[in-house]
Amino acid sequence: MGILIKNVLLDNETKDIFIKGNSIEKIGSSIEKNADIAIDGSGKAAIPSLINAHTHSAMNLLRSFADDMVLDEWLNKKIWPVEAKLSREDIYWGAKFACLEMIKSGTTCFNDMYFSMDAVAQAVKESGMRAFLGHAMLDFSDESKRKKEIDAAQKFVDYAKKLNNSRIVPVLTPHSIYTVSREGLVWIKDCAEKNNLAVHIHLSETEKEVNDCVKKTGKRPVEYLESIEFFAPGLNVIAAHGIWLDNNEIKILKKHGVTIVYNPASNMKLGSGVLPFEKLKKAGLNVCLGTDSSASNNSLDMFEEMKFASLLQKSNAGNPVVLPAQECFDMATVNAARAFGLNCGKIKEGTLADLLLVDLNNTKLNPNYNLVSNLVYSATGDCVDTVICDGRVLMHGRKVKGEKEILRKVNEIFLKLKK
Amino acid sequence: MGILIKNVLLDNETKDIFIKGNSIEKIGSSIEKNADIAIDGSGKAAIPSLINAHTHSAMNLLRSFADDMVLDEWLNKKIWPVEAKLSREDIYWGAKFACLEMIKSGTTCFNDMYFSMDAVAQAVKESGMRAFLGHAMLDFSDESKRKKEIDAAQKFVDYAKKLNNSRIVPVLTPHSIYTVSREGLVWIKDCAEKNNLAVHIHLSETEKEVNDCVKKTGKRPVEYLESIEFFAPGLNVIAAHGIWLDNNEIKILKKHGVTIVYNPASNMKLGSGVLPFEKLKKAGLNVCLGTDSSASNNSLDMFEEMKFASLLQKSNAGNPVVLPAQECFDMATVNAARAFGLNCGKIKEGTLADLLLVDLNNTKLNPNYNLVSNLVYSATGDCVDTVICDGRVLMHGRKVKGEKEILRKVNEIFLKLKK
Numbered sequence: 122m123g124i125l126i127k128n129v130l131l132d133n134e135t136k137d138i139f140i141k142g143n144s145i146e147k148i149g150s151s152i153e154k155n156a157d158i159a160i161d162g163s164g165k166a167a168i169p170s171l172i173n174a175h176t177h178s179a180m181n182l183l184r185s186f187a188d189d190m191v192l193d194e195w196l197n198k199k200i201w202p203v204e205a206k207l208s209r210e211d212i213y214w215g216a217k218f219a220c221l222e223m224i225k226s227g228t229t230c231f232n233d234m235y236f237s238m239d240a241v242a243q244a245v246k247e248s249g250m251r252a253f254l255g256h257a258m259l260d261f262s263d264e265s266k267r268k269k270e271i272d273a274a275q276k277f278v279d280y281a282k283k284l285n286n287s288r289i290v291p292v293l294t295p296h297s298i299y300t301v302s303r304e305g306l307v308w309i310k311d312c313a314e315k316n317n318l319a320v321h322i323h324l325s326e327t328e329k330e331v332n333d334c335v336k337k338t339g340k341r342p343v344e345y346l347e348s349i350e351f352f353a354p355g356l357n358v359i360a361a362h363g364i365w366l367d368n369n370e371i372k373i374l375k376k377h378g379v380t381i382v383y384n385p386a387s388n389m390k391l392g393s394g395v396l397p398f399e400k401l402k403k404a405g406l407n408v409c410l411g412t413d414s415s416a417s418n419n420s421l422d423m424f425e426e427m428k429f430a431s432l433l434q435k436s437n438a439g440n441p442v443v444l445p446a447q448e449c450f451d452m453a454t455v456n457a458a459r460a461f462g463l464n465c466g467k468i469k470e471g472t473l474a475d476l477l478l479v480d481l482n483n484t485k486l487n488p489n490y491n492l493v494s495n496l497v498y499s500a501t502g503d504c505v506d507t508v509i510c511d512g513r514v515l516m517h518g519r520k521v522k523g524e525k526e527i528l529r530k531v532n533e534i535f536l537k538l539k540k
Numbered sequence: 541m542g543i544l545i546k547n548v549l550l551d552n553e554t555k556d557i558f559i560k561g562n563s564i565e566k567i568g569s570s571i572e573k574n575a576d577i578a579i580d581g582s583g584k585a586a587i588p589s590l591i592n593a594h595t596h597s598a599m600n601l602l603r604s605f606a607d608d609m610v611l612d613e614w615l616n617k618k619i620w621p622v623e624a625k626l627s628r629e630d631i632y633w634g635a636k637f638a639c640l641e642m643i644k645s646g647t648t649c650f651n652d653m654y655f656s657m658d659a660v661a662q663a664v665k666e667s668g669m670r671a672f673l674g675h676a677m678l679d680f681s682d683e684s685k686r687k688k689e690i691d692a693a694q695k696f697v698d699y700a701k702k703l704n705n706s707r708i709v710p711v712l713t714p715h716s717i718y719t720v721s722r723e724g725l726v727w728i729k730d731c732a733e734k735n736n737l738a739v740h741i742h743l744s745e746t747e748k749e750v751n752d753c754v755k756k757t758g759k760r761p762v763e764y765l766e767s768i769e770f771f772a773p774g775l776n777v778i779a780a781h782g783i784w785l786d787n788n789e790i791k792i793l794k795k796h797g798v799t800i801v802y803n804p805a806s807n808m809k810l811g812s813g814v815l816p817f818e819k820l821k822k823a824g825l826n827v828c829l830g831t832d833s834s835a836s837n838n839s840l841d842m843f844e845e846m847k848f849a850s851l852l853q854k855s856n857a858g859n860p861v862v863l864p865a866q867e868c869f870d871m872a873t874v875n876a877a878r879a880f881g882l883n884c885g886k887i888k889e890g891t892l893a894d895l896l897l898v899d900l901n902n903t904k905l906n907p908n909y910n911l912v913s914n915l916v917y918s919a920t921g922d923c924v925d926t927v928i929c930d931g932r933v934l935m936h937g938r939k940v941k942g943e944k945e946i947l948r949k950v951n952e953i954f955l956k957l958k959k
Binding site for chain 2: 182183184185186188189190191192195218221222225386388389390391392393394395415418419420422425428429431432433435436438439440441442445446482484485487488489490491492494495498499501503524528531532534535538539
């Protein structure tokens with residue numbers, strides 16, 4: 122038994138796809154198999170589902186809470202005070218809401234750092250999505266705070282491991298070099314090595330971060346991390362932003378196999394700068410794509426993000442040829458699968474059944490001279506009809522279970538927070 | 541009789557809106573009126589409909605036909621050869637398709653220059669939208685070509701006037717200073733003055749245009765236009781792009797009341813440059829927003845365009861405060877209404893009934909701390925439930941009449957063109 126998708130467009134040919142368990146068992150013409158679920162794929166194209174490589178899902182509760190402000194004021198006067206009011210239950214519903222939005226826009230996997238991550242893990246588990254989750258650790262060089270944060274990070278790792286759910290993977294998430302002490306970073310590295318965990322960190326997002334680091338340590342951020350041996354051999358480090366990198370830093374990142382996550386909409390909205398994509402590409406770094414949170418984007422739609430990704434590079438270079446559609450699509454699929462060690466990102470026999478059916482009758486996908494161009498430059502998540510993750514149907518005909526209840530709860534929390 | 545919208549959110553209050561003929565007769569609480577059409581506005585917000593101030597609608601047929609190419613190659617090897625194959629009927633269906641896409645994304649009015657404009661006018665008439673249409677005139681300084689183009693422009697103006705339809709307004713549309721001779725531009729100006737028509741032109745889109753103009757005339761584009769007395773007193777000139785303007789040119793444009801249309805996604809995708817918005821704002825110019833065509837965007841969604849508009853300015857300035865959400869929304873509504881002399885852009889008694897109901901239960905509009913922020917930074921056209929233009933319902937519950945037939949025809953033309 123399994124899921125049988127009939128007559129769907131796959132790489133420009135009409136095919137059937139048979140899913141068994143959590144993976145794609147067979148792709149071919151006229152597959153005859155008994156299936157629990159039969160899906161008519163006519164008028165639809167099958168594409169790999171998208172991976173959001175950097176976000177803070179629960180911050181979906183804060184969309185439109187504060188915009189058009191300078192960073193310090195935004196954080197100090199708006200975001201941090203309201204975050205202090207968030208209960209564990211609020212975060213649970215915030216993450217449920219983000220999962221809903223991601224599913225509705227064709228994302229099945231995300232990489233998240235925040236707090237109350239056990240609540241986020243519960244939301245992910247219920248949603249059917251895949252996620253890499255970590256407790257956002259910030260010690261501000263305060264030793265007692267560090268102890269508490271190490272405890273919280275460790276506790277979440279233990280909690281996530283006990284879930285014993287292949288869709289929920291704990292990672293270690295030091296917030297950044299300017300919010301975590303050297304001792305905290307070294308603990309992270311040791312713990313990651315010991316437990317074979319990936320590390321997710323904000324890195325070189327703003328010019329100020331670089332200048333402050335040089336002032337304090339005499340080194341630029343990546344050089345500083347290398348000097349404290351943060352990049353241990355074999356350690357999988359996923360760095361969000363990576364905007365303010367010089368050539369030597371790019372060389373160091375390449376040497377240690379660090380992945381960079383590009384967050385174009387957030388970088389633009391906050392005026393942080395532009396990812397040096399061509400340099401990273403030339404150096405051979407793996408670059409993925411993320412939305413960042415809905416407080417700084419304000420959307421989790423990875424289709425929209427792909428368009429921002431390409432157009433920002435073209436605009437910045439004054440050259441319409443850079444970052445073409447296929448490379449953007451790869452960022453959101455195969456590059457991310459590689460970064461997270463997932464057997465997905467392409468629709469092939471034997472891969473995980475993480476895929477989408479997009480509606481070829483949506484005006485945005487017409488005419489269809491080039492599907493990848495349409496997906497990157499014209500589509501939004503609204504073109505997605507069906508979402509399958511780990512062999513389970515999470516959305517079909519744009520219907521997701523529990524949508525109404527989630528919106529009702531989000532509205533209750535909104536009424537509380539806006540006071 | 542008329543249209544009665546009950547219990548809709550308008551400027552943060554629940555109101556009823558009564559539409560009679562083509563305008564808003566009354567806004568109030570508990571309006572009791574006999575109506576032909578009653579619309580339940582609960583769970584929805586009423587906002588002014590959007591105005592796309594620069595596009596080439598029929599080019600919707602060429603979405604995804606050619607992307608990621610340098611401009612010369614794109615035009616010479618791809619766009620111009622395929623445009624030569626377009627029949628009048630193709631253009632009619634291309635414009636129908638664009639109207640469908642615009643209605644589905646909340647745009648009720650657009651400003652278009654292309655060829656076979658009588659076919660576009662027919663499509664607009666049937667769609668129920670409002671449009672400002674002109675025959676794109678290019679003479680390449682060839683006298684016999686100029687005569688033909690003048691004839692075509694004049695013929696379209698006469699055709700549009702005879703339609704005697706307040707929704708379809710002819711304008712004069714010299715393509716640009718580098719494709720139209722001085723004599724052609726002077727004819728346009730004279731004809732516009734005589735017939736009281738607006739003029740729509742591409743201006744200072746690329747640095748090359750400026751350099752070539754300086755080489756040829758010793759003047760920058762705006763100075764050149766002033767020197768040939770193109771900016772006649774009272775003439776309404778709407779200039780698309782306006783990227784490569786110096787301070788003196790901005791002063792000249794302000795003096796003559798020229799409107800600038802910002803096309804951020806197209807400018808980014810073609811790597812053309814960034815509109816000097818802050819300078820234009822300081823000088824007091826009226827700035828509107830356009831998508832340009834689906835061959836260079838590749839979308840006609842003005843909600844998406846508002847986000848690009850703001851984020852590009854913030855990114856370019858390295859400052860999250862510039863071009864806040866409300867100013868973006870104004871570009872797509874009140875600023876455009878002012879440019880085109882339309883009594884709309886705000887929902888008030890006595891204005892044209894050009895308005896939208898957006899679905900407040902769409903995930904993208906939640907939570908709703910700030911509706912304008914959500915509309916600009918999170919919404920896409922898919923949040924629009926109902927579209928009313930000139931007092932007629934063009935979409936309700938996201939259903940537009942004729943959608944299937946239009947997509948079938950677009951697919952037929954696609955199969956012909958892709959050969």
